[in-house]
Amino acid sequence: MKSRKLLLEHLDVPGIQGIEAYVKQGGYSTLEKALKKMSPDEVVEEVKKSGLRGRGGAGFPTGLKWSFLAKPEGIPRYLVCNADESEPGTFKDRYLMEKIPHLLVEGMILSSYALGANTSYIYIRGEFMYVLEILQKAIQEAYAKGYLGKNIFGSGFDHDLVVTPGGGAYICGEETALLESLEGKRGNPRIKPPFPAVKGLWASPTVVNNVESIAAVVPIVRDGGEAYASIGIGKSTGTKLISACGNLARPGVYEIELGLSVEEFIYGDDYCRGIANGKKLKACVPGGSSVPILPHFLVTKTAAGENRLMTYESLADGGFQSGSMLGSGGFIVFDEDQCIVRNTWNFTRFYAHESCGQCSPCREGTGWMEKVLHRLESGKGQMHDIDLLADINKKIEGNTICPLGDAAAWPVAAAIRHFREEFEWHVTHPEEAQKRNYGLIQQPVVA
């Protein structure tokens, strides 16, 4: 099944980075239509009808989020684009911004019109400074054409768009940390409530959306929310960018229609073309490093034996017991030679490194788990270390200001749940543990 492309449709058009080629493909005509013929509320309505869910990871309905925006008189409102992209496994936003920067720029103006924001910001991770410059060029081009600035398309709507860099901190992807950072501060997440929709950037009502969510608003308004909702299955509507990495024959960014089977995504000719070097699949983390890992027998099928699909619901089927999450679409594949304990340690080290440090369960817990996992991984652990991890996990979960604590705890819990034998093997085979890995676990007999 070849997927319909809504975001990457014009990817191969020569010069699509520039405004001339983009306009030739119909670029900015959706903005023109909206500004001339639709009220802001009508734009919000189309986004609601589309069923679009936030592409940054949480999957919260975008239209609904927009409708929560407080609109007090005389106070500016802001749209902030989250281009911090730093969830391990996720590299789709960079691709979109680098290849088709005007799609994001058009989406920003369009979404800002819907929200009544006269200024919007793109906060991009500092490591993407070259992408920032691509966006800046696109923004200048849009100003030159009158798509930004005063009285756009004679509609009376004024809009300014600014792009600004982070400085290297995963936590700044969390929306309130992002706002702190955008205010020129350390990226410490804020206590919610108040939510950004009420008190966001400089205490003004603010919507924070992911790059891909904002880009998707363009085809939604162009074709209508219903047309968008007709793609996909159930509450997983539209297309999604999946960034596939790890031991795949053809890693990369793919735009899929939600509802594609996981099997086809991993093995299909149009997608990843199977595991690299003819190896076997061992495990998969389908939605960025924060979501639960699935052992090979739960990747293409659910525990109930149904085909696993690339949808929010199907990937979560079975809950945390036997399911995972679509998350940000960071699809990480492990071949049979990979060590799950080592990977779990690596991810935990990441979270320990990236914890902002303001809540003790997260700051201390992630560091402690890292130490325990490192000792297990290097063959110096004890059996009770495995239970200790589960215990630390419970103490972090739900006891922190922002979800980074949970994001650090869940992957460890899932790895132990599915690969306990492999953790135990590291304890019972200390010497071998350092030289080779445990190999594939056996599929349990499903009644």
Add this chain to the structure above:
Amino acid sequence: MSHSTKPIIAAEPVEFSAELLAKMEEAKNLFPDGKEKSALLKMLHLAQAEFGWVSVPTMDKIADLLSIQPVEVYEVATFYTMFHLEPVGKYVFEVCRTGPCMLVGSDQLIEHIGKKLNIGVGETTADGLFTLKTAECLGGCGYGPLLQCRHRFHEHLTAEKVDELMEQYRRGEIESGAL
């Protein structure tokens, strides 16, 4: 934590060129009156691009330009991993070490570069040309193993490719990727 635990070291006073000052002014002007502090990260990046690292006098000068307290700059500069708070080599190789890159050989790449340059992670070569650092996920996971140097990504690396890359940097053939 991502933040530096190194003590902030003393350094010579700095002079900002007219060109740098103009860029900083431009960064400030992107934000509404009274909200110029939002330009702080950009200003730190600009200063680092100019001087190679961010010293205390540099931070003090930025505080001055923003009319904020120096500590407001220090606390930010120490929070974010991209700012070098001590002198580094001319070329800083930041190699991603996170899961997806590890799956395709980042550990081996880091080891290889270290051996080749005869330095450990965090160290600088005696000629002051290269510093080796590790980084957490750089947002290019499908193209690993990879490293970033002066705002440029170098992807799909192998031992041979990274050897050639070092030579190219030595010969001054690779321009900065941004700023």
